[in-house]
Amino acid sequence: MPDLLAGLFVLAFGLVGFWQASAIPVTPLYAQVGPKAVPYVVAACLTALGVGLVAAALRGGWSAQIAEVAEAGPPNLRSLGWLGAGLVANLILIGPMGFSIAATVQFVLVAAAFGSRSMARDVIIALPLTLLVWFLFVQGLGVNIGAGLLESAILRLMGQEPV
């Protein structure tokens, strides 16, 4: 019953919306339509749609009628696992290690998710590319995205102080 889960998720989302709408502090300013009115309306509609989806799911669901979903096999957990690892690795590494290293690790893991066989080759592609992008952003456009370990080392080699 995956459709039921999707319906319940929407229902829960609507209820969270209600909770957050009720948590908006009451404003002392007078207004015909205050800051709470629209959130309440939106949450109410979302909850009603959630109820509708749950009802549709209980009557047999809609996935079975969609050819693309009905024909598809089970989810490819290996592939999703590698891709998820790539996203998590980037989130963890981008702070302490800097952009280039985090993005390279992400690139290699995502490429592996889609069946790339040579990790070494992916590193050789990704590292210069991400470094180039970093320099483009920081030196070319002046957008500071923070120098990590690798970027600082290269800047020092070039005789500049890392930002």
Place this chain on the structure above:
Amino acid sequence: MEAINGLSLGFSHALSLTNLGWALLGCFLGTAVGVLPGIGPALTIALLLPITFKVSATGAFILFCGVFYGAMYGGSTTSILLNAPGESGSIITALEGAKMARNGRAGPALATAAIGSFVAGGVGTLGIAFLGPIIVDYALVLGPAEYFSLMLLCFVTVSAVLGGSALRGLTSLFFGLTLGLVGIDLQTGQPRMTFGLPELFDGVNVVLVAVALFAVAEALHMAWTHAEGKAQLMPVGNLWLSRADLKRSFWPWIRGAALGFPFGVLPAGGTEMPTMLSYYAERRLVAPEHEHEFGTTGAIEGVAGPEAANNAAAAGVLVPMLTLGLPTSATAAIMLSAFQSYGIQPGPLLFQTQADLVWTLIASLFIANVMLVVLNLPLIGLWVRILKIPTPQLYAGILVFATIGTYGISNSITDLLLLYGIGIIGMFMRRFDFPVAPVVIGMILGPMAEQALRQALTISEGDWTTFITRPGSLTILVVAGLALLGPRIYKLWARRSLVG
């Protein structure tokens, strides 16, 4: 005739070698930043502001306008090729453009976007020269009541992207409306839907959500359904527009440009509303034999129209800035501050006091427009090669690219969490056949509509009839009602007359 004299004066200045050089540099920079996600023309012009101390006013503004127009050209490229829109005006382009690219029609999609931009840029610039001051007078009559009605009209466009089921389509729309509510309420300063997290007080960036739902969710869904050991390459196909493509693109370009320009002139217009309306119009007006291409293999009309609307609206934005000193977009605001650093005050008198500068600027817009189409058409062959990258490296590259854009704007890991989290929701939406476009439309229109509604009711002292007693507002509401109910009534009537 004043405009024609002005233009010939303008061209005589703009065609000097230095000024052509500035225009070329601006076009080149603009195209480059347009391609990068997250970096838009506003930021680039802000970074270039210091040159106002060294360069003549004319040169600087030619450069800025080149960047501005160039970014509009470049913005569609990533939308079409990577399904990752660079700015909010090209989100709608991604809907059909990315589908065309997936089906071996990336070349025609990019070409129709570039030529559409050229046509619309030309129409828009003519509009600045001849119609600008007149339209502004009308635009200023519109109040919040009319804006709210305009947004209701735009909500009608959602029906074009709802997909197979109204229940699931509306769920997507309300998900978007909920995301749009996140952040500080502009009228009362109360935080809403933020779970008390200060990181969410600024709201959720709509480009971030579009990249998450289009690009990240697509990569995740590809992994979900990935078949091991099967290497797939995207077909690249023809690079250039066929005669049929050209014929199908022509009217969408014109309609898109005509829709876009007035919205750009509106003080609260922007590029999002006209692109949505143009998409809706093209979907309704498309020839029956091509109707099935919308949302499946990608219809060229759905790229040509919105892309023209986007560029014409961008040109329109310059009108209130020049004639009233009223910036209606972030980019215009920064250009206004550049005017001020030269001691020039844009406003009703600008066309008299600084005639040289204004007409040179307008002439340069024409020149930049020609330069851009000449620069961009040969680049199509190069861009399309991106699709020849093998799947593993292409999707790895798309995810890294999406990450850079998001992290580059804010330096915030919270935004990356949002990008990936919404991407995961998008993957499930795709699995359960929820359309993603209504989410983005809800996010853009929701906050604008709410503000307009509340302002209108504040002005009318709580009188809800203000929306139907003001003639402008009533007219727009009638158009919205016709757009929504017209086709159904027509069908009903046709069936009746068939039976009778």
